[in-house]
Amino acid sequence: MTIYDTVREILRKKGQDVWFIAPESSVYKAIEMMADKHVGALVVIATEKLVGIISERDYARKVILHGKASKDTTVEEIMTHKVVCVRPEQSVEECMAVMTDKRVRHLPVLKDKKVLGVISIGDVVKEVISEQRYTIEQLEHYIHN
Numbered sequence: 567m568t569i570y571d572t573v574r575e576i577l578r579k580k581g582q583d584v585w586f587i588a589p590e591s592s593v594y595k596a597i598e599m600m601a602d603k604h605v606g607a608l609v610v611i612a613t614e615k616l617v618g619i620i621s622e623r624d625y626a627r628k629v630i631l632h633g634k635a636s637k638d639t640t641v642e643e644i645m646t647h648k649v650v651c652v653r654p655e656q657s658v659e660e661c662m663a664v665m666t667d668k669r670v671r672h673l674p675v676l677k678d679k680k681v682l683g684v685i686s687i688g689d690v691v692k693e694v695i696s697e698q699r700y701t702i703e704q705l706e707h708y709i710h711n
Contacts, residue, residue, distance in 0.1 A: 573661060573675050573685060574654035576693055582683040586611040589618065589642035593629055596620050596641050607672040609681055610645050616681055618645035621672060651676045652685070658693045661685065 586609045587596050596608055600622060610618035620641050628644040629636055650668045652661055654677055661673060665687055675682045 571658055571693060571697065572654065573652050573656050573658070573673075576658065576685050576689050577654070577675060577683040580683075580685075580689055584609060584681050584683055586681070587620065587641055588612060589640065589645065591641050592637050593620070593625060593634075593639045593641060593644060594636040597622070597625055597636060605684075606686060607684065609649075609674050609684060610641055611681070615679070616649060616651075616674060616676070618642070618647050619649050619672060619674065620645040623671070649674060653677065654682060658690055658697070661690050662694065665690065 583603075585599060585603045585605055587599060589610050589612050600606065600608060606623075607619055607621035609616055610620055618641075624644045624646065625636070628634075629639055650664060650670050651674045652664060654675055664673065665671065671687045672684055673686075674684050
């Protein structure tokens with residue numbers, strides 16, 4: 567373990583499953599898929615290209631609060647079109663800064679415009695805690711020897 571592992575390392579540990587949905591799909595189908603896959607967001611793919619991201623937060627703020635019906639609303643209507651992404655070689659520290667600055671909870675990981683995975687704020691926090699635990703163990707070992 568090194569201080570500030572990379573996004574690539576997070577994906578290696580958590581797996582690289584990418585759950586995606588088409589923009590013309592219903593929001594209901596998206597929410598159903600998120601519940602089934604135990605994720606908080608899906609990347610939106612059209613013609614093999616990332617075109618957006620939809621999250622539970624989008625659903626709550628853009629469907630429920632506006633009185634829309636999830637079965638009659640398409641993903642494209644409520645998805646975030648300008649997706650904030652990271653690269654596999656970026657550090658956990660950089661991801662934390664991006665998430666904080668851009669106020670996002672999910673970051674698709676892209677390499678050559680291909681989605682390799684998605685990391686969440688939970689993944690990043692878990693990695694930071696793991697890195698801190700490792701540092702503490704190393705310091706304790708140093709002190710006791």
